Structures are given as structure tokens and as C-alpha cells.
Amino acid sequence: MAQGRQLAGFALFEPGAGSNPMAITGKAVVTDDGYFLNAEKMWIGSAGWSSLIITFAKLADSNSSERGITCFAVPRNKPGVHIGKELLTMGMRGMVQNRINFDVVKLEKRYPIGEEEKGMDIANDAMMLARITAGATLLGAMEKCIQLMYRYSSRREVATGSLLKNPVTRQSLSSSMMEAALMESLVNYIASTADTDIRNIPAELCVVSKVGGSEFLWKAVDADMQCAGGRGYLQNNYISQLIRDARVVRIFEGPSEVLITYMGTKHIRAVDKDQLYELISVRLRQPELSGELENVYQKSRELLKRNIEDTSLIAFRNGNILTWVLLLAVYAGTMSNPDPEVISYAKQQIRIFTAQLDNFNPTSGNYDIDTISKYVRKINDDIGNLEILTPDEEYDMDDYFKK
Ligand SMILES: Cc1cc2nc3c(=O)[nH]c(=O)nc-3n(C[C@H](O)[C@H](O)[C@H](O)COP(=O)(O)OP(=O)(O)OC[C@H]3O[C@@H](n4cnc5c(N)ncnc54)[C@H](O)[C@@H]3O)c2cc1C
Structure with a gap:
């Protein structure tokens, strides 16, 4: 692999666990001499071309009690590894995506990467x-x-x-x-x-x-x-x-929403906050931006006290501000001759997102689920609630040409 002659796939996501990888259900049952892996993974890039699949699964004891996610290096040629057909995509056509089934794949003790239950790290x-x-x-x-x-x-x-x-x-x-x-x-x-x-x-x-x-x-x-x-x-x-x-x-x-919300949540909970502010104010020499961020932090905490059900929305807005503050801090702090237009553009974006937090109203621009469902029922009446059928394309080789 180091010679560049082999590829590896990265198999974390599953049909039921996409943007929330903690919900994966793939299991590696611990045995005396190793593990039995059962999992279904989807959209795994380069899987069809790979000789090794880096796979994530929850450890399970023989009595089925679940433990943490563990990472395994699974050779593709192990019995029980089934690489599915290529999944056709809208773009990125220089690479294949496949479904993978791990069907009672026996893995000896040497196959985990890193420590057991530290797979998410x-x-x-x-x-x-x-x-x-x-x-x-x-x-x-x-x-x-x-x-x-x-x-x-x-x-x-x-x-x-x-x-x-x-x-x-x-x-x-x-x-x-x-x-x-x-x-x-x-x-x-x-x-x-x-x-x-x-x-x-x-x-x-x-x-x-x-x-x-x-x-x-x-x-x-x-x-x-x-x-x-x-x-x-x-x-x-x-x-x-x-x-x-x-x-x-x-x-x-x-997905962008997940990552922005993650950053906002971290910020609101003050996780690594000191290091982040130190980066902005000391290493990038933009103390006024870390000051602005402190106001955003305080404001978000205040909002959370009154709108506990809207945590995600507050974190998302916080994360958007943080995104622009970091972009501006790095630009202003590292460019020897920063373009004032770029600075003013980034400041304008910060103002737009900060105003959304300042005027926080979770119901403004956000219909409740009843209203949305009623609207969709009306659309179903208007345009019909029909199945979307695409003409099937034939991809299998004709029997006459198969070996
Ligand atoms: C071409 C392609 C290649 C891929 N390659 C790989 C690979 O090599 N290995 C691998 O493991 N996986 C791979 N994936 C899987 C990919 O990482 C997942 O598609 C992605 O994580 C999203 O999961 P999902 O599709 O199930 O979307 P869902 O989980 O159904 O989410 C749908 C949408 O809901 C929104 N959403 C979800 N959660 C939140 C939230 N908390 N807050 C706000 N909004 C939210 C987002 O807009 C998101 O796009 C690939 C996918 C594609 C399309």
C-alpha cells in the first residue's frame, strides 16, 4: 500500500447511520481468538478497487452486550466480504462507490487498528x-x-x-x-x-x-x-x-449543517474555547474578533436558557458566525497585504449571521410540522402523489457474451 499499488476503502457509514455515525449497527462479536464481523456499509468510495477495507463496527460480547466502536483493517479477500455492484452517482465518476456486506467475517486478534472501542478517534x-x-x-x-x-x-x-x-x-x-x-x-x-x-x-x-x-x-x-x-x-x-x-x-x-452545528455546540459548551480564542487573539493577532466571539458565546448561552428546545438552531447560527470569524481571522492575521474588500466582505457576512442570533425567533421563517404536513397534503391533491418511475437501464452483460 505504501508503494501506491493498493487502495483502501473507508467504511464507516451504513444505510441507517449516515450523518450520525454513532448509530452504526455493524457488530464485531468478540471470541476467544478474535472477532466475527457482521455489517452492511453503503457508498464506500473505491471499495470495488480496494484490497483493504478500513471498517468500523461496535464490539459485542458473546452475550450480545454492546461496547464501543472499534476500527478494523479487513482484507477484501477474507471469506464473507461481499463487495456489491457499483452505485451510480450524479458526479464523481472517476471513482466507484459500492455497498459492502460483511457476513460473519472471521478476524484474528491482529486486525483491529488502535485500541478496542477507540474507533471513533x-x-x-x-x-x-x-x-x-x-x-x-x-x-x-x-x-x-x-x-x-x-x-x-x-x-x-x-x-x-x-x-x-x-x-x-x-x-x-x-x-x-x-x-x-x-x-x-x-x-x-x-x-x-x-x-x-x-x-x-x-x-x-x-x-x-x-x-x-x-x-x-x-x-x-x-x-x-x-x-x-x-x-x-x-x-x-x-x-x-x-x-x-x-x-x-x-x-x-x-454534511455542512452537521459540521456547523458541531462547531457551534462545541463553542457554546466552551469545549477548547480558550485554545480557540488564543488562536484568534494571540497567534492570529485579531483580539477584536475573539472579543466579538465572546459576545456571541454569551448571547448563545442566554438564548439557550430561554429556548432549550432550539439548541440545534442556536448552535447552527453560532457555528455560522464562528466559520466567518475564523476565515476572517486567518485572512487578516496572515496576509501581509490584505485586500480591504475581502475584509469588508467577511465582516458583512459576520454581521448578517450575528443579526440572525440577535433577533433570534425560532418560529420566524420556520413552519411547524403540522403546517408543513398540511401543505404537502395540498400538494399531493394538486399534482398527485405518484411514484417516480425512471426507465430502467440494462447494465448486465448479455448471456451470449458471458464466459
Ligand atoms: C458519492 C459518495 C461517496 C461516499 N463515500 C463514502 C465512503 O467512502 N465511506 C463512508 O463511510 N461513507 C461514504 N459516503 C456516505 C456519506 O458520508 C453520507 O452520505 C453522509 O454522511 C450523509 O449521510 P446520509 O446520506 O445518510 O444522510 P442523512 O443522515 O439522511 O442526512 C440527510 C441530510 O439531513 C441533514 N442533517 C442530517 N443531520 C443533521 C443535523 N444533525 N442537523 C441538521 N441537519 C442535519 C443534512 O442536510 C444531510 O445532508 C459517501 C456518500 C456519497 C454520496
């Missing part, structure tokens, strides 16, 4: 590192969008003249440029921190790298397609592929 570690590299990849894709937008708009004439000279187009291009500038400074900062001590990168920076990158890229590809008009929608001009590939990043490796 390994999963979190791997995902945090993946989120760092995601930021760099997504930044590259954003830059591609900007490049294509520039090429088209600088050559295209519309009713107002050059499309690039049109201020509406330039505003959309400029937003992508400013968001790319924020991401670039973040990626550079994380990379230089990793050079000295990769274990010392705060989880929040890894999360912002993935969330910021995926959310900004999605805006950039949409802006790119809009700017390119009908040509953007054609298959041959690459933008449709960018759209298909970019969309998944907001979902996998932790």
Missing part, C-alpha cells in the same frame, strides 16, 4: 485530515470556475456590452474571488501549521476548510453556469461536470 482523525485536503482541492475547483467565468464574460457581448463590464456579472465573479481569497489563506495557514505540527491543527479550522470550501464552491459553480448561459448547461463545456462533482462535497465527510 481514528475515524475522526482520518476525517479531520481529509477535511484539510478537501479545502485545497475545493479551492482549486473554485479557481477553475473563476477562470472559466472570466474567459466567457470577457469574450461575450450582451445587450449592455461586454458581459465582464456588466456590474451584476462582476459582483458575482467578485464574490467568488473574495471567497477564494479567504480559502487560500486558510489552506496556506493550515498547511504551514501542518508542516510544523500536524496534530496541532484545531478541529474548527479543519471543519471550516471543508464547510467553507464546499459551500463557496457550490456558489461558484452555480455562478459559473449562470454566467455561461446556455453554453454552461451543455455537456461539452465542463461546467456541468463541475456542478455534478461539486454537489456531493456539501454532503459527504459530514
Whole structure:
């Protein structure tokens, strides 16, 4: 594997446990000389090409009592490992995704990675590192969008003249440029921190790298397609592929909502708060931003006392502010010649999200479930509640050609 001749899959998620990995039901029953693994995993990237599947399952004693999640390195050729057919996806077609069934796979004592019941530490570690590299990849894709937008708009004439000279187009291009500038400074900062001590990168920076990158890229590809008009929608001009590939990043490796809420929850509970504030005020020399964050922290705690049922929404809003504060702190604290436009853009985003917390009203813009259900019943009457049928495609080779 170190020679780059073998691949490994990472199998955490299951059909019933997607954004909440703690809900996995895969089990490794402990025996005298090892384990018996039973699990069903879904959408496992590169599984069909891998010789090793890094798999997570809950330990269970022979009396079925459940213990913590443990990580196993499972060779693909072990009896009982069944790699399912490739799952067809909207994008990311350079890689296969498969379902995997582990059907009473016997694993000797040497197969766990790390300590028993410490599997989530390994999963979190791997995902945090993946989120760092995601930021760099997504930044590259954003830059591609900007490049294509520039090429088209600088050559295209519309009713107002050059499309690039049109201020509406330039505003959309400029937003992508400013968001790319924020991401670039973040990626550079994380990379230089990793050079000295990769274990010392705060989880929040890894999360912002993935969330910021995926959310900004999605805006950039949409802006790119809009700017390119009908040509953007054609298959041959690459933008449709960018759209298909970019969309998944907001979902996998932790959906944006989950990661933003996680950061907000951590902040409200003051977990690692001192280290985070030290990063912003001392290492990045932005004490006024950590001061602002302290106000957000106090405000969130106050809100929680009165709105305990709305914890997730408060944490989500808190996490959004934190995302922008970190992007701004890294940009302002590391750029030798920061662009005032980028600074003012990030400050404006912080103001928008802070206003949402200041004017917190959980029912405003949020229908209750009864209202939503009633509305959907009305739609069912209007458009019919029909099954969506897609024409089946035949993928199996004809019997005449099989060996
Ligand atoms: C192309 C592709 C490749 C993948 N590769 C792998 C892989 O290699 N290994 C692997 O283990 N898994 C892989 N996955 C699985 C992936 O990580 C999960 O799809 C992802 O974690 C989301 O789980 P889910 O699809 O079950 O969504 P659900 O859990 O059903 O969530 C649906 C949506 O609900 C919202 N949501 C969920 N929880 C919350 C919350 N707490 N607060 C607010 N909103 C919330 C989010 O918007 C989320 O997108 C892959 C998925 C895809 C599509």
C-alpha cells in the first residue's frame, strides 16, 4: 500500500447511520481468538478497487452486550466480504462507490487498528485530515470556475456590452474571488501549521476548510453556469461536470449543517474555547474578533436558557458566525497585504449571521410540522402523489457474451 499499488476503502457509514455515525449497527462479536464481523456499509468510495477495507463496527460480547466502536483493517479477500455492484452517482465518476456486506467475517486478534472501542478517534482523525485536503482541492475547483467565468464574460457581448463590464456579472465573479481569497489563506495557514505540527491543527479550522470550501464552491459553480448561459448547461463545456462533482462535497465527510452545528455546540459548551480564542487573539493577532466571539458565546448561552428546545438552531447560527470569524481571522492575521474588500466582505457576512442570533425567533421563517404536513397534503391533491418511475437501464452483460 505504501508503494501506491493498493487502495483502501473507508467504511464507516451504513444505510441507517449516515450523518450520525454513532448509530452504526455493524457488530464485531468478540471470541476467544478474535472477532466475527457482521455489517452492511453503503457508498464506500473505491471499495470495488480496494484490497483493504478500513471498517468500523461496535464490539459485542458473546452475550450480545454492546461496547464501543472499534476500527478494523479487513482484507477484501477474507471469506464473507461481499463487495456489491457499483452505485451510480450524479458526479464523481472517476471513482466507484459500492455497498459492502460483511457476513460473519472471521478476524484474528491482529486486525483491529488502535485500541478496542477507540474507533471513533481514528475515524475522526482520518476525517479531520481529509477535511484539510478537501479545502485545497475545493479551492482549486473554485479557481477553475473563476477562470472559466472570466474567459466567457470577457469574450461575450450582451445587450449592455461586454458581459465582464456588466456590474451584476462582476459582483458575482467578485464574490467568488473574495471567497477564494479567504480559502487560500486558510489552506496556506493550515498547511504551514501542518508542516510544523500536524496534530496541532484545531478541529474548527479543519471543519471550516471543508464547510467553507464546499459551500463557496457550490456558489461558484452555480455562478459559473449562470454566467455561461446556455453554453454552461451543455455537456461539452465542463461546467456541468463541475456542478455534478461539486454537489456531493456539501454532503459527504459530514454534511455542512452537521459540521456547523458541531462547531457551534462545541463553542457554546466552551469545549477548547480558550485554545480557540488564543488562536484568534494571540497567534492570529485579531483580539477584536475573539472579543466579538465572546459576545456571541454569551448571547448563545442566554438564548439557550430561554429556548432549550432550539439548541440545534442556536448552535447552527453560532457555528455560522464562528466559520466567518475564523476565515476572517486567518485572512487578516496572515496576509501581509490584505485586500480591504475581502475584509469588508467577511465582516458583512459576520454581521448578517450575528443579526440572525440577535433577533433570534425560532418560529420566524420556520413552519411547524403540522403546517408543513398540511401543505404537502395540498400538494399531493394538486399534482398527485405518484411514484417516480425512471426507465430502467440494462447494465448486465448479455448471456451470449458471458464466459
Ligand atoms: C458519492 C459518495 C461517496 C461516499 N463515500 C463514502 C465512503 O467512502 N465511506 C463512508 O463511510 N461513507 C461514504 N459516503 C456516505 C456519506 O458520508 C453520507 O452520505 C453522509 O454522511 C450523509 O449521510 P446520509 O446520506 O445518510 O444522510 P442523512 O443522515 O439522511 O442526512 C440527510 C441530510 O439531513 C441533514 N442533517 C442530517 N443531520 C443533521 C443535523 N444533525 N442537523 C441538521 N441537519 C442535519 C443534512 O442536510 C444531510 O445532508 C459517501 C456518500 C456519497 C454520496
